Amino acid sequence: MSRRIISTLSIVLVLGASLALVACGGGKSNKLEIFSWWTVGGEGEGLKALFDIYHKQYPNVQIINAAVAGGAGTNAKALLATRLTGGKPPDAFQLHAGLEVEKYDPEKYILPLDDFYKSEGLDKVLPQDLLSLLQYKGHYWGVPVDIHRANILWYNKKVFADAKLQPPTTWDEYFKVVKALKARKIIPLAFGSKDGYEAGHTFETVLISVLGPDAYKGLWTGATKWTDPKVADALNTLKKLLADVNSDHSALTWDGALGQYFITNKAGMMIMGDWVNGWFISQNFTDYGWECVPGPKVFDGLSDSFALPKGAPDNTNAMNWLKVCASQAGQGAFNPLKGSIPARTDVDPSLFNPYSQSAMKDWTSEPIVPSVVHGAAATEKWATVYKDILATFATSGDVAAAQKALDQTATDNLAK
């Protein structure tokens, strides 16, 4: 009998103790949970710099870094979607500016930030093109922290100097450079397509250069038809481009191709976004130059921003975080470490390296178009099919089929 009593009592005690612990653990404390996919390298350090600035201003708030690893936020975005629909959102989360916000059903889950933009004067310090990019269904949803540029032609200075070549500014010049490099047994364009998006990325830069900024933007709104002969021109240019890349491109990522061919002076050029700049910094490689992809000078931009979930009971801490991110000090601390440029046009350029300084000048002077491969110009659903079509075209070279497919998916996605 007594053994029974003892065992029952001990079970009750253990249960009671664990319940009490649970009740204690859920107490209110001043916390701020920041969700992003910036876990390593310059990105991680930049985020930490923002945390430091915030902590100086608000020392009583505990910052929880809820970053999720995984390139381009593939894992983070899936987790964020779950948290938003599950009702336990983080205090602030990272978002690509542009149509990617459609993925999270913003009218239901995200707090519109129009008042914030007015009170912080953001509509005066952000370029007009960026402001129209940040709007979706008439509201602002995120505060942009950094800007990356997708349409850069990087070239190896030593290779070009040895071959006595100038970086090309038109496609005719480009193909002359290709001929000269081939004669010297150097790979004209380093290319790495393992991740599946690189052909789509290269094509969007060619589209911009062949169609020009307004017609390119029209492709994603239905104003420009994909059956336009200029799109066929762009496809043919891409075909010629890809005929002279390293033959093992499908086994290499972009940084693998850089490491194997570009830094070793075996390749002359690469078309990729300016995260390449951050990579060169981390490899201590400085013998590189850059040019806008041949054609008119247009800034093909993508931007990371922070957004707040709707319906949070007390979002003072999160609002203060947004203020830090939007401030001159915040953007001046974050971007040099990440290798990107600030979204604000009034940050001190001397904090940045030569490439970033030239990019900051272009940011304020050139027309800005959204990148599709990086979530700005089209919904993720459309961008995924676009990328697949281009991946097939990169091998098949069938211009008519690719154009038909691009037109079909545009019809699918615009017919909402």
Next chain:
Amino acid sequence: MKAVARDRAISVALVAPSLILIAVFVYGFIGFTGFSSLTKWDSLEPNFKFVGLHNYQRLFSIVPTDRFLCDLRNMVTFTVLFLAGSIVLGFALAILLDRQVKGEGIFRNIFLFPMAISYVVTGVLWRWILGPGSTQSGGALGINLLFDKLGLGFLKWGWFTDPTSVYIHPDSHFGVFLSHIGLGGLATPYVGISLAMISVAIAATWQMSGYTMAMYLAALRGIPTEMREAARVDGASEMQVYMRVIVPMIRPITLSALIVLGHISLKIFDLVVSMTGPGPAFATDVPALYMWETTFRGNNFAQGAAIAVLLLLLVAVLIIPYLVSSTRSEVRR
């Protein structure tokens, strides 16, 4: 009577929780996936507007992309090569080890080690080995470099960067013949062999042949030596002893190896993602990879659900006959 009823009640009570959980979390979710595949759900917020078989039609069409058809072709190529390779290699290794060699335990362990590695590690490993390097830079890599050094340079090829699909061309003699007898649909690039999948099959065979070897070794040990001796006394050569006596006796092992490896190969994901990604012109893409990309990157939940349902049907075609026949043989016993 009461004792029987009580026993029955207890057995039902013990099994009921598992049954309920499985009914909800396995079959309930399968049903939900099947339902989702018939809707227009392509954003975070579920959109259950019924669109019938539209998603399935999209998968099997060439416009806008023929990715799923390539996936099916790759999956078949991989399954055939992987199963044949694992079983033949596993059986060969088992026969060799069955000869009572010294240090048999060491060899057995060595052959079994690859199974302990995760598929991701295998994928990265074989990517380094089979990565072809490039002709322009004058630098072959990995196994191509080895071929060069051994003077076998003509054996170099692109391995998993080669997008070629070997198929019956519709204009060839055989293709014309097929269209005459109404089977012209077989002469497309989607009914063929994807050469790039050979590399992935090599990596997977390397990993799993230890498993088949272990199974065959146990089976071979289970065959009484009297049988082999009787066969030899009757005048059978070594080869005939194997082909006529041993192989038929280990048929059940072959069958279960086919089932286990078959369902792994139909759903293969982590090996492909770490070794090759989707590949040039989707030469190494597989349905599971397409499903993951379209659902979690493209947000196209309905299409992902459709691929999942098709995968389920494919695996069911493999497993259900086996289950039915084994249940029947149990009942007979």
